[in-house]
Amino acid sequence: MSAAPVTRPVPAQRVLRLLCMAALAVLVFVPLLFVLLQAVFPQLAQGSLAQPLGHWRTVLQDPAILTLTGNTLRLGLAVVAVSALLGVPLGVLRGLFDVPGAKAWDLLFLVPFMIPPYIAAMGWILLLQPAGYLQQLSGLHVAGLLFSFQGVVLVMALNLFPAVYFAVSRSVQVTGARLGDVAAIFGASPWRAFARVTFPLALPALAASLLLVFAAAIEEYGTPAVLASNAGFFVLVTGIERRFSDWPIDLPGAASLSVILMLLALGAYLAQRWVTAGRDYATQTGKPTVAQPRPLGRWQVPVLLMFVAVATLATFAPLFAIAATALTGTLSGGLSLDNFSLRHFEALFADGSAALVALRTSFALAIGAALLTGTVGLMLAYVVVRVPGRASTLLDGMSILPNAMPGIVVAVGLILAWNQPWLPVTPYNTWVILLLAYACLLLPYPVRYAHAALRQLSPHLETSAWVHGAPFRVALWRIVLPLLAPSVGAAMLLVFAMASRELVASLLLAPTGMQTVSLFIWRQFDQGAVGQGMAMSLVAIALTCLLVGLANWLQIRYGRRSG
Template identity: 30%
Template sequence: MSLSPPSSRAPGPMRRPPAWLLVAALVPVALAALPLLYVVSRGTEAGLTAMWDALARPRTGFLLANTLGLAIGVTLASTLIGTACAWVIERTDLPGRRWWRTLVCLPLAVPAFVSSYAWASLGPGFQGLGGAILILTLSHFPLIYLPAAAALRRMDTRLEDVARSLGETAPATFRRVVLPQLRPALGGGALLVLSHMLAEFGALSLLRVQTFTTAIFQEYELQFNSANAALLSGVLMALCLPVALGEARLRGRHRLARTDRRSRRQPPLARLGRAMPLVQAGLGLLTAAALGVPLAMLAYWLRVGFSIGAGTGDLPAAIAGSLELSIGGAVLTTLLALPLVLLVVRYRSAAASLAERLPYVVHGLPGLVVALALIYASIRWVPALYQSAALVLIAYAILFLPLAQSGLRAAAELVPPELEQAARTLGRGPLAAFAAVTLPALAPGIGAAMALIVLELMRELTATLLLAPAGVTTLATEVWSYTNDGSYAAAAPFAALLVLVSGVPVYVFTLRTLKTGRRGD
């Protein structure tokens, strides 16, 4: 999921950041700016004529149409399905609402490229643009459902009471009162889905759909044409940046028109009546398609694979590679995020806020653009980094800095700066006071952030494909590699482990959703 920077806290008594903190905060800012600088630099090197020739090609227009068609189609379909599910589950007398809340969240436990692997193994009929829109909608509609359902549960129902007292019908009340209050949540979710679609690579590669991401990969990996890959990256970044900026801005705002918790009450539930069987059948069909088909096909290919021993020999190396890269990436990402968080929490300024927000914008860019930027920078300036594990870890840090920032900020705001100042008065230097007082207090937040990042990095695909050293494999790259060759049985063990890993954060998040919604059951 995407993250948004919280509003800055009021400044505390500490006014001037120490030099070590400023220097440490500049490192993640420079890394986050690298993909933007790369695209500008490569475009300048190519010149206006080469840029125009690349953009004017019919293939570029085809890629643009496919990319926008996929992104808009999945976003609209996910918004309609997610909103409908949220209203039916939260505002009607649907039986078993608690269980439906769980079921509609669980598709998030299946990574999109694993779901695509399962559907593609059914036959070529699900490949192509239409199949991609269907499959990716089934994978991403929970990203709309979750904020919409949360908004409906927290919404101020007094406005609806007023509308009904004035004679408005239920549909009119929803359209004129409920929907306007849902718009910020729906807008944030829709922009999140849109940014995912613009950056999606693994699922589209397996479904044989040509978009900018797949074309960039082919230009660099198959045709060794980094110039064209950079130009296509520029076009893709031009599409992604407004979406990433809009998502960060919209999701950072207050979403609902309610203030006092005492005013909240459970609204009267709409009676489904004769539509009840149809609604239950629709939800059942939706969860069967979004969750049942991928899990059933995964179980089928696991049985086939185990019967012939396919793929299991490579499993230990893939697990080791995933753990090595994800743990190393989590450590580096957390270390880089910590000075940014401390800078904005302790020393409020426009520059600190801008530095904190930049990683959130870059988070919306495709992993392929980040990987190409690092390849270019390493070959040009630090050749020893090329094809090294360190370069993979740097890419992870750029892509997942916001995840670490969000996890660390909650812990940092609970540590009073006066404790560190007291250590300074006892003769400790700035860095020593931080290490002795603040760092131990931040340890629980650091541990939680690192655990979540490890789980997310286990399923990362695009940057790993381009940057991983020769001979290093992960669970995600093995799923992609075997499925690309049509070896579905061999890919099944790796896909099954990815589903189990992805299920951990989804399970925790679902438990929180159930707790917040339990009072309405």
């Protein structure tokens, strides 16, 4: 039985809703609006609204634009296909069968998701290039495969397939396996039970995970820039970056490509909705229970070999290359005990080093982004859940809009919005612009976490406090906030981890002379100081895994307490 929404005190709720509108306007609506305005009015940067849409004929007739769009779509679909090829079988096996060491495999498959893609790409280069680690160990190299479209797809899929694996395994494990057993009891063969019951129940989770993979693939900058560009394969993200980095700067072109990229992301979202429309199934049995996993029997060894092969490629191979580079004195010295060294880490943590400055800058910005998104996300969730109405529905829709806005689109929108000559004060070319970018990109996480937790919290707790004379702010501070703190805290830890490693917005928006962790790593790679770059990468990966593990622990502890 659902609780009635809270309707008082009306003045305080209106103030809170106005604050949410103002926050979303600055964080989300303004950058999106200016991307669209620049795409419509090519002379917007000069303060003119002349010739609306006048450049679009040239844009659409430019074969380079069509090539970039086609390459982006081709790359996204190929990464989705390979991720599904890896993630679906492994996820089904994990969900249905008693795989030895199941929790260990979950942990190993989580690690690739925690490695920033541009770092994983550099690890694969060091592993597979001529005279790379693979050739040093085996005498072979496969640089021809790596620096090709197929290599780019494989590297990106190995980084993203865990999203499919976890979505499918959890969905199959919780509901599909149990109802598949029921179908078998009524005479269905194992394959028929899987095709008619288990797989349809997992379809919504699979579609959502593939949407995530597609969106991440088309908006990823690091891997295409590191690998694909060497193969002459350019995509929309690299095209947008080149229009900002090459002189003369092409603002209308960058905005037009940003709109195309956003339309691709939106199209993927609509396609996912179409695939899952009418395919949501209610089990009618209350809370789902996990079915007893089936024994693998004679298939145990082949299944374990499959898990070992994927874990070796997705987790151990890039981590080995990253760690080997970080722990060797020189690349030319190769893999030998004489070349073992901690000098790259010593250089990182030396007094006054650029790495320490980058760490402090990233930590400060990530803390700021976590606090900002946590505060705004909590207010938004409260307004959406407790103050129903059209305005609240609009706020809810705007809060998830960043999911359809790739990072480079947000960066372009912030540049266009805050680099106008008529502005008396602007955050452009300051650290504030980076904070706005991180907050926009990562806002959906605290909103969704707080939204889910708040729906489980009865509004009668607040009503009781008001009846006993507590003001609105006291009820929020003393009742609602403590109960939501674990969920919002977990989301803020995720925001911190993701903000501290964000690359594409940092590349476009960081003021001159400012370095973040991602920029430090990227520039070390660019300058040939690969050892220091990989040492910093290990620090970033360890920090990300630690914070994600802490967030997961908070969620589990909160879930047990709620249960």
